[in-house]
Amino acid sequence: MYQASPLWLQRLYSSIPFDWRAGRVYRETRELIRATDYLTLGQLQERQFQKLRELLVHCQQHVPAWRKVMLHIGLNPKTDDVLTGLERLPLVDKSDLVANPDGYRATYAHGELVYKDNTGGSSGTPMAFVKNNSMYPRELAYMLAQWERVGYDPRHPKLTLRGRTFSGLNTDQRWVFNPIYNEIALSTYHLDTNTLAKSMKQVRRVQPQFIHGYPSAIVAFLQVLLDSKIAIPEGIRAVLCGSEPLYDHQRKFITDTLGCRCYSWYGQSECVILAGECEDSHEYHSFPLYGIMTLVDENNQVIQEPNVEGEIIGTSLHNIAMPFVRYRTGDRGILAQGGCVCGRQYPRLKQVSGRAQYFIYTREMTPVPATAIIFGQHFAAFERVRGIQLVQEEPGDLLVRIIQGDHFSEKDEREILDKMRHSVDLKLDVRFEYRRELPCNQAGKVEFVIQNVCPPASVQPDSDSA
Ligand SMILES: [Zn+2]
Secondary structure, eight states: OTTTSOHHHHHHHHTSOHHHHTOHHHHHHHHHHHHHTTOOHHHHHHHHHHHHHHHHHHHHHHOHHHHHHHHHHTOOTTTSOHHHHHHHSOOBOHHHHHHOHHHHSOSOOTTOOEEEEEEOOTTSOOEEEEEETTHHHHHHHHHHHHHHTTTOOTTSOEEEESSOOOTTSOTTOOEEEEGGGTEEEEOTTOOSHHHHHHHHHHHHHHOOSEEEEOHHHHHHHHHHHHHTTOOOOSOOOEEEEOSSOOOHHHHHHHHHHHOSEEEEEEOOTTOSOOEEOOSSOSSEEEOTTTEEEEEEOTTOOBOOSTTOEEEEEEEESSOTTSOOOSEEEEEEEEEOOSOOTTOOOOOEEEEEEOSOOOEEEOTTOOEEEHIIIIISSOOGGGGGEEEEEEEESSTTEEEEEEEEOTTOOHHHHHHHHHHHHHHTTTOSEEEEEEOSSOOOOTTSOOOSEEEOSOOOTTOOTTSSOO
């Protein structure tokens, strides 16, 4: 509604102080983070266990699948030790939730409105789920608390390079100004010399102090500016990299090019764990009152020691509409050793490897982050898709392999086709192939993108691991 309103109304609205516009849940969450950031480990755990008990009692009372499990193993979250209780619960993954969506959805969300979201399926399995409405302002509060560590304030102008389509604008306008976040957003579907030469005139007027976006898009953007001898933005205080892992060579390239801090964090649409760098280190500090994080090995045993890689398991402490408990994120991480000089007693990951970075190439070989094509747009059709894989053999041509779920129809194919093609001004042909299963790579995993187009030397997002 906000984005559809006229610019003068957006500007008027943006004159209200940010904390007030963002609402009560946002303010309370910011206050909670400030009050608990430097608590002792014992104090943090006490708060965390209290939240966990509330969540598990809610699951017992209102979430059929979890009530059944608790009855079966004899767990009473009202009286039992909740931490050991949590570890007795089975791990669940996407396929469990896809197979039984009603079972894992709360029959009662304490009067809160809920909304639908989905994951795009970087593991080949899209998943639809619900969140209570308060998840959005809460997420915003946590995100801005992280960015504040590198000097960001919502009043500071920023440049955004994320998934967002620019339909409805003039054909050559590939930027949009958004007063609510004081940001100028550039299209990540049009990272070519001509478009950027025009857009950068607007960017210079806004004088951004921060850049926020996908690392793949930020690197491609800076590379085009360098190659085309377009002036690099000056006065950038930090670059905020999310939605994809940030590779070491990308961090170095961004830092060297802009001469500022490159900041990253790790999170998921499911909102089970949020972990970001601090003022002093590049390790990912997991907010203990946002979600409970553990790592498990191949035998599903909890990993306590540092420097051992395992799968990240998260329990979201806030999504009462569909609680994610002992949820397999599919991402891998390594615990950091000792404490951090910042003084926070948060669990930390020294490394995270999540969704891989890929580009899809248009007919003119303009690289478009796969993150923007898939995750930057909402596809209602993904609710009816059991598996998805993108294959590119030639620039401008994309094969979409799909395992159909129940009720998948031509309308769904049309939605996927239209959104993918229109985001890049029809410079991509999209074909479909329906399968019973998706081919695995040599390691036995389904790759989300199989990219066989040879990229130009300047854009190689996946040349090392995060
Ligand atoms: Zn720290």
